[in-house]
Amino acid sequence: MELISKKSILIIAPSLIAESLSLKLTSLDQNLDINFNNGTGDKTPELVIWNVLNFQSEDLIRLELLKLREKYDESKFLIILSGEFVYEANTPPSLNAEGFLLNPGAEKVLESIDTILNGGRVFDIENNSLVQLNKNKPLSFSQKILTSGLKQIDSEINYIFKYVNSDSTPEFYKFILKGRLRELITAKSFLIFLWGNSLELYTEAVYTENKINLENKNTVFIKDKNTAEIWNLILDRLKERYSSTNLQVEFNNSSIILSGIKKEFISRLICKMLDELDNLVKNIKENYKEKDFKDDLNSLIKELKVNTISNITDSYFRLKKGGESISINDFIYSEVSCEEIDRESHESIMFIEPIIKNEALDYDGKLLPLYETESFLILENIISNWTIRNCNLLASEIFNICSSWPELRTVLINPELQSTRNFERFRNNINNYNRWHDYIYMPIYLYESKREYIDIIDKKFTRYFKNENREKELENLEWLQKQVTLLVEIRDAVAPQLEVAVKYIGNLFVTFLTKVVGKAIGLVGKGILQGLGRSSSK
Known part of the structure; x- marks a missing residue:
């Protein structure tokens, strides 16, 4: 009897999601060797499934994906976004991966695994009906403090990320900035670990079948x-x-x-x-x-x-x-x-x-x-x-x-x-x-x-x-059309000078009103008051 080697898969996800997804996949296909997070040892997995819960920042996901690709350079990647997404774009994020799914069911994940391991591509390309924006809810004082801290960390991460991706930044400074990025990401993870329950970040931390109600029916399978x-x-x-x-x-x-x-x-x-x-x-x-x-x-x-x-x-x-x-x-x-x-x-x-x-x-x-x-x-x-x-x-x-x-x-x-x-x-x-x-x-x-x-x-x-x-x-x-572009170019060239001129004239006008007219009015008023004082003393 010929033995069939099992497909080596690594799932990177919160433990409950990883376990529930693994259970569903193995119940559908026994020919899967699934490990969680860093549980593969020295063996390189054929496919890495990365489940991102409550997706917020495309830049952070791209940075983490780059790190994972460096670590598992011979593996293929399937990214799953699940939960609620604070993401208002009409198109899904552009990520360099062989597969990309939004709130999929276990059957679709299994089909995607087969397609990707056979050299194909899988991706969801319409998220209008899937992406659910977190609605504004009244936050407690502690939640407001935590949210404010996370926003400050995200703001600094995005600011540093611009310089890390810039070709003009020297490599030495990039090395320092990457260290700072790791510190900020660690700090954010630690905050979420300590206080994440107050923001209900893991209310959907189990991979359940009711996700299929949100499942994208516009998934593209390229074989x-x-x-x-x-x-x-x-x-x-x-x-x-x-x-x-x-x-x-x-x-x-x-x-x-x-x-x-x-x-x-x-x-x-x-x-x-x-x-x-x-x-x-x-x-x-x-x-x-x-x-x-x-x-x-x-x-x-x-x-x-x-x-x-x-x-x-x-x-x-x-x-x-x-x-x-x-x-x-x-x-x-x-x-x-x-x-x-x-x-x-x-x-x-x-x-x-x-x-x-x-x-x-x-x-x-x-x-x-x-x-x-x-x-x-x-x-x-x-x-x-x-x-x-x-x-x-x-x-x-x-x-x-x-x-x-x-x-x-x-x-x-x-x-x-x-x-x-x-x-x-x-x-x-x-x-x-x-x-x-x-x-x-x-x-x-x-x-x-x-x-x-x-x-x-x-x-x-x-x-x-x-x-x-x-x-x-x-x-x-044509000639007439070129004149239109010329007018736009002239407007763009003149606009800064005109803005400076208007600002300068405005400053002169304000100075005139305050220094000259205002002072004159003050002197007139002072004279009137003095005259009234003299008349009353008589």
Whole structure:
């Protein structure tokens, strides 16, 4: 009988959590050799599971993870965040680990162990529904003192951490600062050990099954780490997000013309474009093995857009136009041009090439492997933004067609916009916004190294920004757009001098009021009082 070696796992967690998690894992899989904290002896574990309870500081976690990686340099890491998190970001912390889970159940932990030990990656990438902020509760006097002390320690730790991570800090000073960091961390741990119960820090110190109620259902399991698998994961996630059953868009008179289409067609347009994008990737892989696809990419993208918009309705759907029954899809196919581009979306080559060639993502001057958490999120956001923005351009084509075919409005356009007045007013508002955006907002965004993203959040189209290097796009601006950036630059240059001048004039004015006017008023008042005194003495 062939013996199967057990998987060596080290759990770093409070003792009760470590014991309960170990018990649940071994009950599900007998082929696990689990040790607690430093109980492995000289043996290096294959996987280190680090459970962080009541996560607060990403910097501290990153520092501790660095120490653990130095100690277990040959091991893989799975980080579990459990309990309540005082963390207000929309995305989970970015940590260099093979696995990252938020409040998982034991079954998910076991599945993650198998995936990571087989060379894959596991991470939760949406924490909106999981992260629970500690609500303000009335604190006793001792709790306030302890909280104040912990905050002071955290403040000094974060302050020192900036210098430790700075390349300009000499190594000798870094050595001293690291010693100071260890002292502060030890002091904080000692305070929590002595008085932690007063803050209820360990109220959830047992790994229980009710955690599954908070379990993230958006966990990503990457098994082979190739770009084909990653592309399929992103495609499935986006199609599920924008499917008609999950997409309930409210018309909120936004500046996005796509919002003026009926919500079922918004979903259909986005999902159809994702399908066409998938077909494009497969087409390039099959037919461009011996030649470069870049020369034909623009025509392929145009074909993708035409195929998307010409399949917005079912193929059998027909409508009367001029007394003749016409196929809507065929008419749209013959009318659209799909020549317009949106400069706020990334160039398609940026995300298509890594997927085709199984390469890292070239983003903002960095090469990011697609299987890491950060790059996976970046790639997904880039593709989502590109898809929605191009669907927005297609929606503009639909509005142009509907302007000359009123009957088509009842099929495709939001009921609130079907009257001629509302329809034309909405189009005019969109056109005015686009002109203002292209000539005023966008040059400023480029100058400030920002990129505008569009997504559907809480049933509404939402714009948000990310900092990105856009120097090349800044050089290609038109003359009028460059003048806008020049005005911003002049304003930034003049603002400090103007602030100094205003402050100086203000100081002069205050001096004049206090030294001259105030003194004069005082002398006048003094004279009046003296005159009153003399008159009374008489």
